[in-house]
Amino acid sequence: MRYVDFMHQSRAPDTSKRPARVALAERPLGILASLRAARRNLLEIIPAIATRAPIISGNTGARWHMVMDPDALRHILKDRVEDYPKSLVTKLILGPAVGEGLFVAEGAEWRWQRRAASPVFAARNMEALAPVMQAAARASAERIAPLAGTERAVDLHQEMVAATFEVISEVTFSGDEGFDRAAIHAAIDAYIAQTAKVSLLDFFALPAWVPRPHRIASRHVVRDLKRHADAAIESRRVAGPRDVPDLLDLLGTARDPETGRMMDQAELRDNLLTFIVAGHETTALTLAWALYLCAFAPEVQDAARAEARSVLQGRVADVADLPHMPRVAQIVNESLRLYPPAGFLSRTARKPDRLLGREIRAGDTVMLPIYALHRHHALWDEPDAFRPERFATPSHDRFAFLPFGAGPRICIGAGFALQEAQIILATLLSRFRFSAVPGREPIPELILTTRPKGGIWLTLERA
Numbered sequence: 188m189r190y191v192d193f194m195h196q197s198r199a200p201d202t203s204k205r206p207a208r209v210a211l212a213e214r215p216l217g218i219l220a221s222l223r224a225a226r227r228n229l230l231e232i233i234p235a236i237a238t239r240a241p242i243i244s245g246n247t248g249a250r251w252h253m254v255m256d257p258d259a260l261r262h263i264l265k266d267r268v269e270d271y272p273k274s275l276v277t278k279l280i281l282g283p284a285v286g287e288g289l290f291v292a293e294g295a296e297w298r299w300q301r302r303a304a305s306p307v308f309a310a311r312n313m314e315a316l317a318p319v320m321q322a323a324a325r326a327s328a329e330r331i332a333p334l335a336g337t338e339r340a341v342d343l344h345q346e347m348v349a350a351t352f353e354v355i356s357e358v359t360f361s362g363d364e365g366f367d368r369a370a371i372h373a374a375i376d377a378y379i380a381q382t383a384k385v386s387l388l389d390f391f392a393l394p395a396w397v398p399r400p401h402r403i404a405s406r407h408v409v410r411d412l413k414r415h416a417d418a419a420i421e422s423r424r425v426a427g428p429r430d431v432p433d434l435l436d437l438l439g440t441a442r443d444p445e446t447g448r449m450m451d452q453a454e455l456r457d458n459l460l461t462f463i464v465a466g467h468e469t470t471a472l473t474l475a476w477a478l479y480l481c482a483f484a485p486e487v488q489d490a491a492r493a494e495a496r497s498v499l500q501g502r503v504a505d506v507a508d509l510p511h512m513p514r515v516a517q518i519v520n521e522s523l524r525l526y527p528p529a530g531f532l533s534r535t536a537r538k539p540d541r542l543l544g545r546e547i548r549a550g551d552t553v554m555l556p557i558y559a560l561h562r563h564h565a566l567w568d569e570p571d572a573f574r575p576e577r578f579a580t581p582s583h584d585r586f587a588f589l590p591f592g593a594g595p596r597i598c599i600g601a602g603f604a605l606q607e608a609q610i611i612l613a614t615l616l617s618r619f620r621f622s623a624v625p626g627r628e629p630i631p632e633l634i635l636t637t638r639p640k641g642g643i644w645l646t647l648e649r650a
């Protein structure tokens with residue numbers, strides 16, 4: 188756990204301010220500036236006009252469009268999903284590590300993998316997964332408790348990554364001693380750090396066979412990652428399935444109902460890595476940003492704490508408690524709106540089309556800047572303000588709020604993530620009061636996901 192002493196500093200955050208955000212570019216950036224920005228922080232290539240216009244188009248060596256209009260997003264993600272597959276850039280970034288897995292697969296390959304994994308995430312199964320989430324909430328509360336009432340601040344981003352990793356590794360490889368959790372975690376971090384920054388070559392949409400220098404450097408990291416996952420699969424094969432099948436068992440025994448075929452080693456491994464990567468960092472970010480926002484607006488935090496304490500009475504939150512804690516759910520949603528972990532999705536058009544009167548050619552990159560959509564002035568009142576109560580009686584268009592995407596490719600783990608985030612947030616808020624540390628404001632930085640640059644450093648006291 189990372190912590191730092193912040194002695195003798197005043198604690199009161201200025202709530203008249205807006206919570207942390209990135210100053211978007213006033214004009215669309217030129218090619219070189221875009222390239223520099225894309226390597227630094229993808230949020231910086233989004234022009235401010237993207238929070239006011241329905242669509243922006245450009246050509247930086249390759250034709251692209253940014254789409255912020257709910258009807259056009261419905262068209263891309265739902266009505267014409269087959270014509271807008273995952274973008275070449277997505278495949279370039281994720282392909283080397285999880286290219287055979289569910290997140291990247293298309294067509295029939297995608298369909299049967301999705302069917303194979305779905306039972307684990309079905310609503311009826313969510314309750315069965317709650318004890319794993321409760322154990323992680325309890326462990327996290329115990330880890331940070333010694334810092335309560337001291338002047339030492341803790342990096343809640345790192346702490347939430349630890350908590351959500353415990354959950355996902357238990358769900359995928361339940362109780363497996365053969366699974367080297369620390370090594371897999373370290374290899375995933377190294378992969379993201381080395382490869383996720385959109386490279387100059389990707390931005391120009393050069394073909395995949397053109398060598399990417401930082402991706403070559405990361406080859407040994409990918410090899411490491413795959414070696415660890417293979418070892419875990421092999422040790423399970425030897426040990427046999429669990430009494431209550433976990434995700435690894437379910438994927439390992441799934442059959443394509445049409446062809447009867449099962450996943451080969453590469454598919455099984457890539458899917459395990461997909462679930463581990465997609466399933467913990469995103470949820471950790473939701474929680475970390477939610478805690479940051481609670482410290483930013485103490486009155487919101489106090490109201491949510493009062494609610495959680497009266498429902499939980501000192502217990503760790505359970506699934507049955509969640510409907511009785513609407514404020515906690517609203518804070519999670521508002522955190523997903525202001526800091527969507529998947530802040531930028533993209534597709535490559537397969538066929539000519541028209542979007543909002545614009546010509547779309549086959550091969551055009553269609554970007555879905557979720558960060559800008561969620562702060563769009565035509566879709567949200569006071570879009571940059573932290574106002575969780577806007578989710579009390581939601582009136583927004585379904586396609587104006589897309590933290591989990593939409594349509595057939597919607598996040599398979601959305602229900603899982605929301606349940607986990609609410610269980611952990613409610614438990615922590617019921618036990619601690621979190622305060623901001625002056626001078627330690629995080630900066631949202633989009634590198635594959637929307638991360639808090641510098642961490643989320645907060646002090647805490649027992650509530």
Ligand code: HEM
Pocket residue numbers: 273289290291301355461462465466467469470473527528529532533589590591592593595596597598599600601603604605
């Ligand atoms: C707050 C947490 C999460 C967020 C914000 C999030 C976001 C997303 C988004 C936006 C997509 C769609 C991407 C696209 O359309 O290009 C997606 C897909 C996916 N997510 Fe999540 N996710 C979260 C948690 C999880 C969890 C907990 C799991 C698994 C345990 C998971 C597994 C996946 C998988 C496998 C896909 C690909 C689904 C498909 O293409 O059929 N995610 N996620």
